[in-house]
Amino acid sequence: MIDFTPSRGHTTLTTTTAISLLTSAFNKPSVFRHHAASPSNRTLSSRITCETMSSSTGTAFPTLRSVTIPYADLKNKDADLSAKIEEGFGPNGLGILSISDVPEFSSLRQNLLHLSPRLANLPQKVKDELEDPHSRYNFGWSHGKEKLESGKPDLLKGSFYANPILDVPTTDMFLKQRYPSYCSSNIWPDSALPELETALKALGKLMHDVGLMVAYHCDQYVSKGMEVDQNESLKQILLRSRCHKGRLLYYFPAPRSDCVPDSDSVSSWCGWHTDHGSLTGLTCAMFKRDGVEIPCPDSTAGLYIKTRTDQIVKVNFLVF
Numbered sequence: 621m622i623d624f625t626p627s628r629g630h631t632t633l634t635t636t637t638a639i640s641l642l643t644s645a646f647n648k649p650s651v652f653r654h655h656a657a658s659p660s661n662r663t664l665s666s667r668i669t670c671e672t673m674s675s676s677t678g679t680a681f682p683t684l685r686s687v688t689i690p691y692a693d694l695k696n697k698d699a700d701l702s703a704k705i706e707e708g709f710g711p712n713g714l715g716i717l718s719i720s721d722v723p724e725f726s727s728l729r730q731n732l733l734h735l736s737p738r739l740a741n742l743p744q745k746v747k748d749e750l751e752d753p754h755s756r757y758n759f760g761w762s763h764g765k766e767k768l769e770s771g772k773p774d775l776l777k778g779s780f781y782a783n784p785i786l787d788v789p790t791t792d793m794f795l796k797q798r799y800p801s802y803c804s805s806n807i808w809p810d811s812a813l814p815e816l817e818t819a820l821k822a823l824g825k826l827m828h829d830v831g832l833m834v835a836y837h838c839d840q841y842v843s844k845g846m847e848v849d850q851n852e853s854l855k856q857i858l859l860r861s862r863c864h865k866g867r868l869l870y871y872f873p874a875p876r877s878d879c880v881p882d883s884d885s886v887s888s889w890c891g892w893h894t895d896h897g898s899l900t901g902l903t904c905a906m907f908k909r910d911g912v913e914i915p916c917p918d919s920t921a922g923l924y925i926k927t928r929t930d931q932i933v934k935v936n937f938l939v940f
Contacts, residue, residue, distance in 0.1 A: 681924070681933055681934050687707045687713070689704050691720060691721045691830075702844060704717070705838055706841060714925050714927065719834070728823040729903050732819040736868055736906075737870065739868070743812075755781075755804040759783075761778070761779070761807075762779045762780075777869060780870075782865075782866050784866040785825065785828055785862075802863040820868065827901040830901070832855055842854075857898055858899065
């Protein structure tokens with residue numbers, strides 16, 4: 621996924637099977653992305669602090685740091701990461717992990733996120749051609765199709781969806797008709813913004829590869845408690861899958877008059893939802909003002925999670 625803007629915006633990328641914040645099928649709490657701050661270009665997420673954060677409604681939420689695994693450890697198949705996997709994804713975990721020091725992540729993230737405002741500001745005629753109603757707007761450009769919890773159309777957020785691994789996941793017409801949100805083909809702005817395809821695929825492929833490494837260590841953890849059929853392991857499921865999904869989010873600048881009444885809600889940016897898929901990866905956000913990247917301007921910005929015990933917590937991406 622991706623998010624972006626001056627007073628109300630940022631950019632980030634999410635793919636189903638990837639990095640930044642990795643949410644496992646073992647433990648899927650509800651997720652609310654208010655907007656993710658970007659402290660480090662090389663750290664994908666972070667572990668618990670005793671700070672609290674207040675929302676615009678005055679409610680105080682605990683501020684946590686996610687469990688972090690260095691990329692070098694993740695890449696080592698002989699490393700025993702069971703304790704980290706359980707801490708992040710187990711019964712008492714938040715359902716996320718951070719992978720730090722991922723090679724090339726910083727440059728690939730920059731390459732893609734800088735294209736987000738250019739995509740959002742393409743001529744309307746071009747963006748109309750990138751829409752795919754048949755897939756329920758789950759491929760190509762989507763703006764104003766989603767609704768906030770109030771039931772109002774979400775006009776401040778634009779999304780671009782694509783499969784970062786396969787342009788054509790299947791040619792089976794039955795599957796394409798039955799599952800258009802997953803089995804449709806990619807739509808790229810080949811003439812208007814040709815570099816988008818290269819940038820999204822490059823970062824998406826990296827996130828997918830890191831996701832496979834996480835899946836491998838999840839399988840190693842599970843195999844300690846039960847027999848795992850290798851053909852049904854999480855890693856093999858991901859390897860067989862052809863329906864990976866990447867989402868680039870852009871938040872348009874919002875005049876103050878547009879920020880009511882939903883802006884007072886903790887979920888005014890993106891409603892509560894449970895991620896689908898086996899693994900979800902998030903990059904940290906990018907914020908811009910007048911075309912220049914700036915630090916996160918909002919102390920309440922970030923990723924919020926509703927735990928299995930219905931506690932709302934804010935997860936920070938901190939540098940170690």
